[in-house]
Amino acid sequence: MLRRVRAQTAAKRFEREDIPMAHDAPQATGPSKLVIRNIGLMLSGALERPILDADTIVAENGKITAIGRFKDVDTSGATTIVDAHGTTVAPGLIDSHVHPVAGDWTPRQNQINWIDSYLHGGVTTMISAGEVHMPGRPRDVVGLKAMAIFAQRAFWTLRPGGVKVHAGAPVIECEMVEDDFKELAAAGVKLLGEVGLGGVKDGPTARKMVGWARKYGIQSTIHTGGPSIPGSGLIDKDVVLEAGTDVIGHINGGHTALPDDQIRCICEGCKAGLELVHNGNERSALFTLRTAREMNELNRVILGTDAPAGSGVQPLGILRMVSLLSSLGDVPAEIAFCFATGNTARMRELDCGLIEIGRSADFVIMDKAQHSPAKTLLDSVQLGDLPGIGMTIIDGIVRTQRSRNTPPATKIPEIVAK
Numbered sequence: 001m002l003r004r005v006r007a008q009t010a011a012k013r014f015e016r017e018d019i020p021m022a023h024d025a026p027q028a029t030g031p032s033k034l035v036i037r038n039i040g041l042m043l044s045g046a047l048e049r050p051i052l053d054a055d056t057i058v059a060e061n062g063k064i065t066a067i068g069r070f071k072d073v074d075t076s077g078a079t080t081i082v083d084a085h086g087t088t089v090a091p092g093l094i095d096s097h098v099h100p101v102a103g104d105w106t107p108r109q110n111q112i113n114w115i116d117s118y119l120h121g122g123v124t125t126m127i128s129a130g131e132v133h134m135p136g137r138p139r140d141v142v143g144l145k146a147m148a149i150f151a152q153r154a155f156w157t158l159r160p161g162g163v164k165v166h167a168g169a170p171v172i173e174c175e176m177v178e179d180d181f182k183e184l185a186a187a188g189v190k191l192l193g194e195v196g197l198g199g200v201k202d203g204p205t206a207r208k209m210v211g212w213a214r215k216y217g218i219q220s221t222i223h224t225g226g227p228s229i230p231g232s233g234l235i236d237k238d239v240v241l242e243a244g245t246d247v248i249g250h251i252n253g254g255h256t257a258l259p260d261d262q263i264r265c266i267c268e269g270c271k272a273g274l275e276l277v278h279n280g281n282e283r284s285a286l287f288t289l290r291t292a293r294e295m296n297e298l299n300r301v302i303l304g305t306d307a308p309a310g311s312g313v314q315p316l317g318i319l320r321m322v323s324l325l326s327s328l329g330d331v332p333a334e335i336a337f338c339f340a341t342g343n344t345a346r347m348r349e350l351d352c353g354l355i356e357i358g359r360s361a362d363f364v365i366m367d368k369a370q371h372s373p374a375k376t377l378l379d380s381v382q383l384g385d386l387p388g389i390g391m392t393i394i395d396g397i398v399r400t401q402r403s404r405n406t407p408p409a410t411k412i413p414e415i416v417a418k
């Protein structure tokens with residue numbers, strides 16, 4: 001095996017199919033066809049049309065192939081049939097801001113299986129904002145590049161519970177040169193960790209390096225606001241705007257937010273993604289939401305948890321953000337779900353996050369929680385309740401059934417044929 005790998009070219013060597021996947025989540029063997037029928041409400045993830053008039057989804061070999069009314073779509077030859085029993089299907093949730101380290105373990109609060117717990121909160125995709133909690137994290141250029149490449153490989157190979165963790169997000173240091181970004185990109189790195197968590201804390205240096213990253217197809221984000229833990233620093237609006245990253249990481253602070261006038265300046269001064277995180281200032285999140293709405297730019301709003309963090313790990317963090325923004329920010333729940341799905345997928349160039357033909361068949365199936373006073377799932381979220389999750393599906397494969405973490409859903413879907 002070793003010899004065969006060595007004989008391949010550097011580029012070829014790191015393609016997924018060449019890497020042994022001993023610890024990988026179970027993959028579909030042979031052709032698969034999933035049918036989800038009796039869907040009571042279908043949330044598309046797309047702001048421009050958040051609710052679809054359909055009750056059936058078909059996915060073949062992990063990709064959505066049909067959406068429509070049961071009588072109109074070809075459901076023959078299904079390998080798995082899920083009866084949704086009138087519940088709500090949405091795209092799997094995306095957490096735009098996590099800090100993974102290795103496998104399904106985090107040293108931040110010394111927890112294991114935290115990613116699997118997120119899956120029980122409906123999160124099917126996570127994006128690393130830097131593997132900054134790695135004990136002994138190297139800060140020299142060779143070391144930080146090696147760590148980023150390792151993290152990208154490791155999380156591409158290992159998907160805890162099936163969750164897609166996009167990791168390998170180096171934290172930039174002042175000694176880096178353009179060739180380092182070229183090398184990282186060639187090795188498969190597609191993300192930068194939060195600018196500001198390393199040695200680069202000034203606008204001009206950040207801008208230069210973010211430009212190099214962009215030139216080679218690496219997307220960037222930045223730590224916005226006060227220091228997160230002792231030892232980190234303040235990043236204010238001037239640095240944020242000068243750096244020019246693709247995403248304004250936790251614009252509501254992680255945890256300490258900038259003053260409202262600075263948040264407004266950032267919203268108005270660029271077109272980057274406005275990321276709202278659970279481990280941030282909730283009032284500032286609502287202020288950012290209102291500002292984005294006034295600007296008619298809700299398409300820029302995306303959600304993360306920034307976990308694991310000092311406040312812990314929040315398996316329901318994305319659902320809690322959806323509920324917070326909908327109930328206190330006066331946003332229809334079907335729109336708030338777009339912040340956690342389609343908006344992020346489009347901004348991050350992911351093939352999931354929308355119920356659309358050709359996209360990954362990643363879904364969360366929910367219903368209003370038992371004893372919620374609301375009449376429907378959407379009403380319950382607008383009242384500030386969390387929905388109950390009855391099933392998660394990734395790449396067309398059922399990964400979990402009734403969630404162990406959400407309040408129990410009133411109705412749950414059922415696998416009726418397999």
Ligand SMILES: [Zn+2]
Nearest residue numbers: 194223228254
């Ligand atoms: Zn941060």
